[in-house]
Amino acid sequence: MEQSKEINRDRSGDLVRIPSRALYTAQQRIKRDESVWTLVQGVLAPIQFLVFLVSLGLVLRYLATGEGQNIAVWSIVIKTITLYTIMITGCIWEKVVFDCYLFAPAFYWEDVFSMLVLALHTAYLVALGTEALTTQQLMYLALAAYATYVINAGQFIWKLRIARLDHARQQATVAANEAVA
Template sequence: MYTPEQRRRRDESPWTLVQGILAPLQFLVFLVSLVLVVNFLLNGTGLGAATASVVVKTGILYGIMVTGAIWEKVVFGQYLFAPAFYWEDMVSMLVIALHTAYLLSWLFDWFTPAGQLWIALAAYAAYVINAAQFLLKLRAARLQEAANTAAAGTLAGAAE
């Protein structure tokens, strides 16, 4: 997944830490927002809180996407669609499109509030898929690093 040089750039980049902070923050905001959105859709109460939560979630998403693109440029030499993250980036574009569709529907008062929040739920479903992709990629990277460390230890032992 990472060449040794890419791994070095990843580990030295301050954008890795930024991603490590924004990703769990976005997930926490998502969970709170999901509860607020579902509450409104089921009970018809709390529209203001649900709306604000989706707007905040979208803002964090935009932030993580911009900083993630910078991270990808530092590590892989291109802002988006590096081969190692191609499919994650493809789904991220869908996530951004759906969140943006929600914002536009809210700003321009397209659809009913419930209709707008159904768009948010579609965005959230895509986000969950995308988050799972990134978690699987993180796990694969850790497994690769563990295998590389074990192989280096085996080679060092064989050289003695």
Template sequence: MQPTTSQAPRRQLYTAEQRARRDATRWTLVQAILAPLQFAVFAVSLGLVLWYLATGEGYTAATVSILLKTLLLYTIMVTGAIWEKVVFGKYLFAPAFFWEDVFSMAVISLHTAYLWALFTGQPHETQMFIALAAYATYIINAGQFLWKLRMARLDMKAAQ
């Protein structure tokens, strides 16, 4: 006799009502535009930061790119909080996105620490290493976002 293993069904990311609100709000489109834009800026900026750290050249370009990445991050976080309020009724820490929001706070904190380092005149290398730490947390957070996107797609497939 073989043991039976039953997996509990995975909890759906969205209820039917939440999915309807997600699909109806313009903030979903805003997030869909900002997320890949932010990633593209991140990729270029990462290259510029690494170039500066390797060669000592291109500090201004690296700095401008980090500032642009930070501006996009703040924008996507504000619009994402609005999206979360529309879909889940809470600006942040809705159960379906709790850990993504927690990690987003670390991402924002490190980007803000970079701004502090820049505006208080910390050494250029210190600024760049803080930016790299911010980018490392951003990569993890982006991975969380992609995982949730995959879960939403699996939920849609299961519902059909």
């Protein structure tokens, strides 16, 4: 990832460049803002979260009462399909913005953890299809997958929040430097 240069004034009033690791270079920010895949991700993320919340409620209801087995089982399948969808479109978005499908330096650790999220959701589908686990065991596997999903979603939200704050700080610095100049 390229380092951006923030321009500030030192104590003597001289302009100095301070390197900072921005999430996006100026060119990547333009690509991000112009890409339809940014909108797709922005729409799919809250949909996936809503599907997650509904499914989580159904899974917990089944575990607490024993009721709603089929709907709980299938809600996890639907959640997994939404996960696959957002992962595929996210890879396309990453290719457009960072010129690689996965593991762009800006999102490396988020992508690494996403592999665990995918592995657990996929393990659920495999176990369901092969009847390798009981329904209760499937539910606990789903809860483990959901826990990793929540952590991963938090990683992305945190990273994007930091990027937004960093961009606002850079804009304020540029405006302040222009006002002084």
